[in-house]
Structure formats: structure tokens, C-alpha cells
Amino acid sequence: MTTESAGKTVQNVMHQGAQCVGEHESLRTAARMMRDLSVGALPICGDDDRLRGIITDRDIVIKCCAEGKDLDRTEAGELAAGLVWVEAHSSIEEALATMAEHQIKRVPVIDERRIVGMVSEADLAKELPDNKLAEFVHRVYAHG
Template sequence: MPTAREIMTPGAECVGAEDSVLDAARKLTDLGVGAVPICGTDDKLKGVLTDRDIVVKVLGRGKDPAQTKAGELAQGEAVTIGADDGTEEILATMTQHKVRRLPVIDGHRLVGMVALADVARSLPDAKAGDLLEALSTD
């Protein structure tokens, strides 16, 4: 089975916890991605900000994206996967935490992101279908 390092998108760029959600949205647009890791001034991963978070937690609640900090949307400790963890561990982590994207960590350093699509491409169809079903149910 392939490892996270083999299937991830390398070079993930963080948005700062003190950056505005508006700046984060611009970064998502510029990078052409649906999620970006949130990093603190200590260079530690604080969470992941998704385009859906911006719509539901900021715009949908009438908050000003220029005044709301990205770090305000980080919830608890970030769910991550190790760079050398295999697809079974990725599947288990995504399923357990109901997430479609995982930051990939090598030691304490962010080295990339693994998305549901990356995992699906590396798995037999049946396992990919099981993951999608698990993430699509409440």
C-alpha cells in the first residue's frame, strides 16, 4: 500500500492564524484549492480552513470576513497523518474524524496534504467507495 508521502500533494501553503478569512479566501482562490492549513506564529499547525468553513461559519453567520481571523475557525487540535503512514491509516483517520483532507506531517513539519481524491486514486474501487460512503453519512 502506498504511503501518504507517495500520494499527497506536496508543498502545502499555510494561512496564518492571524490572517483574515478574506485573505485566506484569496489564497484558496490563488492556489485553486478547497482547503488550506492554518499555522500559528509558532509555526505549529492549528487546523484546516475549508471553503465550506468560510461560507457556513463566516458568511452564513453574518460575520465580516475581513475582520474574522482564520485562527478563530480552527477547532481544537488539527487532525493529521504521518508522511510514512499507509493508506489504511489514512482511511481510518479520515473515517474516524469525518474529514476529506489531511495535513501530512513529517516529524513536526507540514509537508503536504492528502485529499479524498488522492486516496481514491490509490485504492481499489471498493475501498474508495467505502471511504466515500463513510464520509457522506452523519
């Protein structure tokens, strides 16, 4: 890359300090955390503080509300989907490739086996030069 983004890693553009919802916390708790943090996804962490997956606001609506499940009795861990992450020192392109491969728009960032943040496709796309951005947009939106 020939722009100022050359050499930047995921750690340079991620949202630091992602808060986890515990795997045994209710979906109501997860939804309130999302509201209070103004986010659409939360990492789910186990009792050992390790990443178990991620839950999105859409997951709560589709897999709980629409199915008639109880928000207070359904645990976040029951909806933990896709144990996908990127390393903090990964390149922007590596992270985008991982997200495209798994068809996800945001992913937890791990450093030394601990979650240190979250990064979205939009965060990463801002760092791409115009020619790479056009390629990225085509790849992401050509599917649907």
C-alpha cells in the same frame, strides 16, 4: 494488498508543499489564497509555524458570511477546527481510517512535526484496489 499500491504511503500520493494561512490572517486573505491556489481548504499555522487546524471554503461561508461577520476582521485562527493530521509515512488505509473517523475529506500531512503537504480522500482512493475501493465508498457515503 496485492496491487502496485502495496507499500505506498501518504507521502507518495499527497500534494506537496501545502501553504498555510497564518492564524492572525483575515478570512478574506484565506479566501484569496484558496482562490489563487485553486484549493478548498488551507492548513492554519501559528506564529511558530506549527499546525493549529484547518479551514475550508465552507467554513468561511457558513461560519463567517452567513453569520454576518466581517471577512476583514475575522482571523483564520478563530475558525481553526479539528487539529487532525496524518504522518507522511502512514499507510493509505491508516489515513483513510483517520479521515473516516473524523468525517473529513482532506487532511494536512506532517513529517518531523512540520507540515509537508495535504492529502484528500480522492488522492488516497485512487490507490485502492477495486475491492477496497468499494468498501471505502460504502463506508464514506453510507452516512449521508
